[in-house]
Amino acid sequence: MTTFGQLEDTDIDIAIDDNEAGERRGMELAARIRMVAAQDPELAQDLVDELIVALDKAMGGTFREYLDQEPSDGAERTLTDSGSGISPA
Template sequence: MTKIGHLEDTDIDIAIDEGEAGERRATELATRLRMVAAQDPLLAQDLVEELIVALDRAMNGTIRDHLDGPALGVADRVLRDSDQA
């Protein structure tokens, strides 16, 4: 990443559309979660679980419809545990 004065080149990168902007934000979130996981895996797991619960709530309980494979299994476990809490 190139530094331009006090700005980074990513600070001036403008998304073409909202979909692209959303993908960039998701990529940045994933990168930050990986950084946290490298330092504190348990904290990263807690954050991911909280994110799953929050996304399910925001999506009116339909997050499972958008997942498959291992991600669906994790979401099922997390959401089942959050319902019991």
């Protein structure tokens, strides 16, 4: 870590572009979900499931294409129950 006067380089938080800003927001969201999961894993899973459904709706039912792995059974059930047109694999 470099220190410039009383300002450290870790204190500077300027997004270079919109993609980087979005990535930072995503990392902040993931960190918050991890904090919830440490306290209440079931609540964290419910939040993730709801987030997946909301993202799927916002993307016109194509969010699954962006997932690295299959969603949990809860998310799968929630996507199917929400009428998003996604049926269990």
